Amino acid sequence: MRKARMSWPGSAPQQHLTIAGKEANNSALPAMEEVMPEVLTELHKVRRTLEDHYRDMQDIEFTVQRGKLWMLQTRTGKRTAQAALKIAVSLVEEGVIDREEAIRRIEPGSLDQLLHPMLDPSAKTTVLARGLPASPGAASGKVVFSADEAESFAARGEAVILVRIETSPEDIHGMHAARGVLTTRGGMTSHAAVVARGMGRPCVAGAGDLRIDYEARTMAARATLVKAGDIITIDGSTGEVMVGEVPTIQPELSGDFATLMGWADAIRRLKVRANAETPIDARAARRFGAEGIGLSRTEHMFFEADRIGAMRRVIMAEDEAGRRAGLADLLPIQREDFAEIFRIMKGLPVTIRLLDPPLHEFLPKTEAEFGEMARLTGKDVATIRYRALALHETNPMLGHRGCRLGITYPEIYEMQAAAIFEAAVAVVKEMGEAVEPEIMVPLIATKKEFDILKAMIDRIGKEVMAREGTVVPYLVGTMIELPRAALLAGEIAETAEFFSFGTNDLTQTVFGLSRDDAASFVGTYQRLGIFEHDPFVSLDVTGVGELVRIAVERGRATRPGLKLGICGEHGGDPASITFCQEVGLDYVSCSPYRVPIARLAAAQAVLSGEQESGTT
């Protein structure tokens, strides 16, 4: 028996035929044509019938016995994202399928392969080692050997590559902080590979020729010794690890990609925004088609080297006057941060979240850092140690953070509100473009908290606009990230002008589950089928989703036009986007690299909604 596999169609970039289980390239085709031309003709006929029926490229198995063709199996062929895109667009152009069908056929997550920077092909590179191409894209940065190090370097604005023998759930925060991940052990489904793909981080996995020495903080590659802090480049699309920084080129977002995205945009009803607080991220967001910023986390702006000192002086101040002095130093810096984002986003909406994390996050942790801080603030080390201790919290996630800071230290939010309004006024004057900031108050549990802070923000806005003689429209709204806020949404919407669902924190409180601490048992939970999906990746529709639904209904009952969005990491997850569409949100907001994925998923959500309502 001769058995063969064949893939098609003509418009596909690869075309291959397998005979008797072995793969043959195109050059094998003439051979069959010579040996049994009638069979080949029949095969092409059957293939056309099958492909017309399934309206997609087929992966066909057949056998020829005594000159007779037997069809064994047919299924839709596997392909790369690029190929899938090309096929779908070609089939539409050929009239085989319509645009909606083309949109349905592309798995949104697969677009990830097309969205990342690639190495400049003309660049000269020195390859240090090769591993598996575990998550697409190229990235350069300083080598760090631990997740904590990755986080603290990144907090200082440094690009890092996290290098580990292998990663585990404890390393997630470091993977978030790093530009790319390199491991020396593990395959395409290793922890590092799976997580990096989820995050859109380039990853080279299982580069077994590299020897990591955590103690010495070195990585040895045959002749070369790489030390912590040295710069390397990884290419997660090829698996190469290179010495130094290799120039990259931005992804090509035109052609078939742009065509399909255009079709998706024409269909989708959900707007797509990005979570971004740096100019780099804001620019990436625009490039990928974001229609605004859904979450700009102002605290990230305080971690940079030139600001953390001022922030620490605020925290160490003994009284309000001392805090105001430190905040006065931060005001112009923060104002320029906002102005730059408004400039980049040119009239698109920008949601700015006021300070959210507990103050102790800004304080140093080690004795050496205490000493450094003592020198900077002119206090003695004991005072600093005492203050750090006093600010320590048992459960920081449930502690003195979010709007609770705004209530107890109003001068912090006052400074931030002033910076936002002053930046908006300045950019309106400078560019003549409309700027409409959406000021977002985090961690609201009661209407009264929101009302106190909204009154304060409105007062500052009035002062700034009167002083500057320019009026800018703005909204003041809140995150819905606590169960109580979701339940009391009807009341909160009396004064809140928009809601943004913070589904990360909402998942934490609804499950009573800290994202930082879940790693020790979530593996077991997935193995036992208690969690079908990680609820931090794909929104828990029955639990968290019910509270979102309740908040949407109650909020809109009070304020029919209430603007609703989601800014948790679920905003970039296709399954969660379908839920957001169903429940009636106006927009989703996700990391810039997931914006195209969200655009496509939002279009698919419309199509699947139509299909469902058609059958019921």
Added chain:
Amino acid sequence: MRKARMSWPGSAPQQHLTIAGKEANNSALPAMEEVMPEVLTELHKVRRTLEDHYRDMQDIEFTVQRGKLWMLQTRTGKRTAQAALKIAVSLVEEGVIDREEAIRRIEPGSLDQLLHPMLDPSAKTTVLARGLPASPGAASGKVVFSADEAESFAARGEAVILVRIETSPEDIHGMHAARGVLTTRGGMTSHAAVVARGMGRPCVAGAGDLRIDYEARTMAARATLVKAGDIITIDGSTGEVMVGEVPTIQPELSGDFATLMGWADAIRRLKVRANAETPIDARAARRFGAEGIGLSRTEHMFFEADRIGAMRRVIMAEDEAGRRAGLADLLPIQREDFAEIFRIMKGLPVTIRLLDPPLHEFLPKTEAEFGEMARLTGKDVATIRYRALALHETNPMLGHRGCRLGITYPEIYEMQAAAIFEAAVAVVKEMGEAVEPEIMVPLIATKKEFDILKAMIDRIGKEVMAREGTVVPYLVGTMIELPRAALLAGEIAETAEFFSFGTNDLTQTVFGLSRDDAASFVGTYQRLGIFEHDPFVSLDVTGVGELVRIAVERGRATRPGLKLGICGEHGGDPASITFCQEVGLDYVSCSPYRVPIARLAAAQAVLSGEQESGTT
């Protein structure tokens, strides 16, 4: 103008008359009788009219001008709990009011004054100092000078008196752990006084003659120096601080108290249980009329000196076999704990909660303790330090605890289930009394978690009962303490046989507010009116309450006879009890000393419910 105040009635223990703003004792009455006998007769007539009208003792202000009586004001007289009780019972006996009215007239919280141990009047005492009688009852214990110390001593089963210059919200955990509280500064409304009354802890406040030296860990009283660890006795009803342990006598719970409680019990529909895990607490619970135990926290049993070692061996074990060996040592101890509680509760229901706190709570914290533990477990200090570090959690409240431990370390819950069943069987054999344990799984977020653990508990129960040849009825149910469990209650009730609302944790997750960390801003929140009541004291009816209501409705829709209770601290709060009645719970469970308060509040809840339904 002569102005006077007068209080009555005849059945009241005190009777006083104030003339011209000065208070006069009974001996002043003849004087008025002599000077203006007609006015006095008229005054008595008016008094009778007013008291018949208000049906209560009146505090009257009047004046006599040129022989004419002018009534200035009348209001219900203030009285001690004992007097109020006596008046109410007398008025019923005299036919002035009915029993329901008597029940309505007693403020449940005031009963607290009657429920605490008193010093034996025949005991010889050496008074060290005097302060304010800030919270009733007498208590003896070792002197500790910090809340942390109070907690760690109490964890070892030692009675302590927390001694502070003044207390602040940071000391709450220590006040919970202590038998009594003594401060040298502050009045009847100081933090220590208010909080101690709320907790039912004896408190002497503002004993200004005592000098506390935190550094030296001493307290000086004129001639005597008291050191940390010395035993003292405080009497929160008189304000006396005494040297050594003074014998106490239990409160007299008969007479008017018993009469009124009997009337309340005849009316109320909510059952009242107690939270108790020690024989002392279980006996107090019975004495105060508890109808079962609603929450027995098994982890408290592991903290005692003879058990913590075995528990630590379990935690330090490298594999399941090692853990099982340690657990085998704990099994007979835990079995006897349960047996003793079953014996005391004689056939009343006992709800036992399986291990709840994260494992790191059982590990030592200081280097000295690491050393001690290394010696005990035969491991080196580095290993122990490493294990403690590995178990450290960012947000332990939202971490690896509750049923998550039962899922990941099934052998722990297996041991506990075996201990419960073996104890129940043993007590049934020994006493011939029915024992019906209610086994409660904490921190359920999904039905699957519960199902896995219920199957395991049922299996162990079957094994034990088959081996022992005795069948005991039992229930397996769950805490509803996470928003998700409340929302999914309909599904969870398919297999859960009872629900107990853990409103402490539910309040923490609904508000995203850690009880341990709230102190730094809750003061501001109350001052600004954001919190009308502390949500950890009085249940937040609009937020947390809605989830309770949802869970009740959904749970009962699935399983109509579902047994429902509450075991958070709200179970002893009168306002929260009214809510529990409204929402249809079967019972409330609270600390033993609050059981009579809950019994009365439950009767009042019925009466206020009838009143409301009568007017609407």
